[in-house]
Amino acid sequence: MAMPTDLVTWVLDQNMPPDDSGVSLKVHHISAEGDPALLGRLEDLGLGPFEEILYFGRAPLGEPIYISVRETVLALRLMEARLIFVTRVVP
């Protein structure tokens, strides 16, 4: 299936500048390929289609990345973040 061009995965966001207020993104879909416990936890946290999230940047050593979803700030490993497909929200 061809990916729409405005879809980016987290990995593509590595050059995003650190920003206090975060970069607004919207979840497009969650890949079904992951570990079930992991997918379940993503779901528990409210990470699903149409959910708006903020991206704050990466940890000093490049991993994990920090995002906030529904008032919660989370650290996710790249492997975990790669399951989340997002689109940019144009302000």
Next chain:
Amino acid sequence: MSTLNVLLIGSPNSGKTTLFNRLTGLRAKTVNYPGSTVDLTVGRWANSQSGDVQLFDTPGVYSLNPRSPDEAITVRALETKAPHAVVAVVDATQLSRQLAIALQLREMFRSSDERDVTAVVVALTMLDLVQREGDSIDLAKLSVELGLKVIATDGEGAVEKLRSAIEQEKAVEPRVVQKPQKSSVEHLREAKRIKDLVTHSPKNDQRAQALRGPRAVTRKIDRSVLHPFFGPLLFFAVMTTLFTLIYWLAQPLMELVDSTFSALANGLMNQSWVDPDSLLARLVSDGLITGAGAVLIFVPQIYILFCGLVFLEDSGYLARAATIVDRPLKAIGLGGRSFVPLLSGFACAVPAMMAARTVNSRRERMLTLFVLPLMSCSARLPVYALLLGFVFGANALQAGFGLAALYVGSILAGVIAASLISRLAEKRGFFGAEKSFLMLELPLYRMPNLILVLKQALLRTNSYVKRTGPVILVLSVLIWAGTTFPNYREQDATVRLEQSFAGRAGQVLSPVFEPMGGDWRTGLGLISAFAAREVFVSTMAIIFHVTETDESEDSLQSGLLTQMREAKAPSGAPLFTLASTLGLMLFFMIALQCLATFAVALRESGSMKFAVTQLLLFNLVAYVLTVALVQGLRFMGIN
């Protein structure tokens, strides 16, 4: 009148334990780190109307479908503790996520014959933070939307209000948990709808307040704490400060404990009604008092370490630190969630192993438990101090570097062990195939409450003493007996020891210790160190006949060092040489000489095979490496 069972359920770090402590008057562990409660805690209060209430505090859950062992404990408690009511503890700063758990509980506790009581009460915490953010929440509306009673936990009389709400909403019979009809996605959607309905955010003119609110402040701090360059720098600075504090602050206190106990033993012996040669007097002074001293001497260090840990946890920093070290730890099969347990391992492996319950994957948890004993716990310090004193004499600077090298060595040993075992585990699949995930929540920063820090650290120290104290006490009495009998009438302590059960055992085992550069006396010291590592020093003192006439620890140690320098092996050569002393240090660095650790490893891993393998493997590897080091050094002409 019967007992009512009530459960506190909610997300990690939502304030359940804080509320539990207020309701029951107990003082269970509360810190600003998701996953501080890892087991059920039970407390109760007397209730005039319907008997006692038995309240359970539970580990935090992100939903009622468990994804880690601590979450499974909570879900199991819902099913097995026959609750008459549950309190859904909801952090008001995270309504859009945490209300979903309240909604889920409402469905699970629905009942067809008792429609008027819901058996679920919502306790809303952290309203003070919402207010500082400049927001407000309409509690009445929230209650209507949820169809549940909502009680704010701040302010006057909150505890009383919560108690009477439980009283009104409780079911007559324990409710049987039903399967929720709606999916968790639906609950989350509903939670968001309700949140938007009941929260009033500031308009433009109040924006300024939001910028100074807890969220904005947290982000500002995180910009430095998680900075690519300053972040790691701060991490090293914090860890170095923590460990330096432990050693420098604890030193005078440890000397105080030591001198108190020797004064106690001497004082007893000098009483007119005590016959110093009687067996009973010797049991009390050499067995019991020495044993109690062996437990308590580490209390200052452990207390200071716990103060530091609680401070860092409660500030919110430790969760960040865990994310910073996740990547390097992942490379060796561990992860950011193993960080707090590993760090606690530098005080004592016993509480550290319990903290490993928050590690969500079995493989990562077992691996954490496995390498934990390699972290250089505080009981190794007196042994290192003695051996470094032997090698470097009075040169404190060199000894300091030596100690640092031992710490770095212990971390390296842990790294090597973790990488080897994780590869092996992956190949053979013995710790399960479960993948681990990090997904750690970063709480808001807050200024730790210093009194709370001191109290929490005291509680944890206390539970450490209670847990390990009896074991060490019993073992030190056993060692006393082993080194005293059967020739307990013999006046000369050295001869008595040589002919004792333990001494004879040491002689039989002597061929084992000779390749390490020791003889039966070192062997005896090593065996006695299984009670607690630091017992090695006192056993050496008995073996080499150092009389405890001087009060200060220093002169005891220098007396012992002189004796050790003069001690001769059966061949006539010096017993303690550079090679054999370095060998001993290596041995203490790796060997698992601690029965308390063994007992906890057994319980936490739930596997006898695991605990026995760990015990045997660590000691065997320590032995082989020590023999290799000593023989290698000798081969190179270093004796």
